[in-house]
Amino acid sequence: MNPSQEKAWAAHAPRLVVEVPRGDRSTSIRPDAGVDWSATFGREAPLMIEIGSGRGEALAALAAAHPEANVVAFEVFQPAVASTLSLLTRRDIGNVRIVLADGAQGLRRLVRPAELAQLWTFFPDPWHKARHHKRRLVDPGFAALAASRLAPGGHWRLATDWEDYALAMREVLDAAPGLTPAPGADADGWAPRYADRPVTKYEARGAGAGRTIHDLDYVRTDDPVDAPAADADDVGAGAGEPVGDLVHRTPLAHPLGQDPL
Numbered sequence: 181m182n183p184s185q186e187k188a189w190a191a192h193a194p195r196l197v198v199e200v201p202r203g204d205r206s207t208s209i210r211p212d213a214g215v216d217w218s219a220t221f222g223r224e225a226p227l228m229i230e231i232g233s234g235r236g237e238a239l240a241a242l243a244a245a246h247p248e249a250n251v252v253a254f255e256v257f258q259p260a261v262a263s264t265l266s267l268l269t270r271r272d273i274g275n276v277r278i279v280l281a282d283g284a285q286g287l288r289r290l291v292r293p294a295e296l297a298q299l300w301t302f303f304p305d306p307w308h309k310a311r312h313h314k315r316r317l318v319d320p321g322f323a324a325l326a327a328s329r330l331a332p333g334g335h336w337r338l339a340t341d342w343e344d345y346a347l348a349m350r351e352v353l354d355a356a357p358g359l360t361p362a363p364g365a366d367a368d369g370w371a372p373r374y375a376d377r378p379v380t381k382y383e384a385r386g387a388g389a390g391r392t393i394h395d396l397d398y399v400r401t402d403d404p405v406d407a408p409a410a411d412a413d414d415v416g417a418g419a420g421e422p423v424g425d426l427v428h429r430t431p432l433a434h435p436l437g438q439d440p441l
């Protein structure tokens with residue numbers, strides 16, 4: 181972390197970063213961990229979660245647009261979380277808490293079935309090479325896990341500037357139990373841009389390079405959904421091996437260092 185991030189961390193992490201029991205890696209969460217979010221926020225409120233919040237640009241805007249919600253972010257890169265702490269404090273946004281941990285494990289271990297009003301995954305690491313696709317956050321196991329955590333009527337909103345990942349997301353979510361596309365899609369099946377979502381650095385970079393930004397919006401149906409069975413160590417997204425495993429190997433290292441782009 182740079183000096184200003186160090187300073188922000190020291191000043192604000194004790195209040196805004198939720199400590200969780202760790203597993204065997206720095207960004208993993210012990211299987212028996214749990215958080216009472218109403219107690220953590222000191223109020224009963226709809227729970228909304230962003231996974232991979234980066235520097236917090238979208239998180240801050242979304243939390244400000246939803247003062248009625250308890251907003252939780254999972255992010256594995258500590259310097260980005262420190263920058264987020266500065267942003268939230270500068271904007272005086274009080275309804276956010278951050279967990280420095282793998283979001284797939286967080287969703288599985290720290291969120292109860294049907295507890296979630298909204299889930300946001302914006303510009304997740306694309307992992308371009310075919311042999312790295314298994315590291316992508318959005319896969320069938322993660323989709324089933326996400327569906328199991330959403331309350332009926334809850335939304336999972338996604339965005340990406342990478343066409344092949346967008347199409348893969350559509351395929352995965354269309355096939356996922358308990359999820360259905362939200363009404364309002366365009367003729368090609370893409371959701372309208374989520375009005376509360378600001379343009380982040382990642383979106384600007386993608387658009388600047390001429391890539392189309394695709395939004396997806398799926399709603400949790402009333403059908404029962406079981407979370408997929410975890411593997412032995414319960415590592416990574418959903419049922420599979422993917423992104424989390426790699427993120428965990430280097431303590432608090434940024435996955436960008438592993439060339440997801």
Ligand SMILES: C[S@@+](CC[C@H](N)C(=O)[O-])C[C@H]1O[C@@H](n2cnc3c(N)ncnc32)[C@H](O)[C@@H]1O
Pocket residue numbers: 231232233234235237238254255256257260281282283284301302303304305317380381382383423424427434435436
């Ligand atoms: C491409 S950035 C996008 C950041 C932000 N959503 C935005 O739109 O500006 C992806 C972020 O996801 C984080 N990330 C990747 N895998 C993660 C995981 N399993 N759990 C939590 N965060 C993760 C990365 O550290 C990075 O900050």
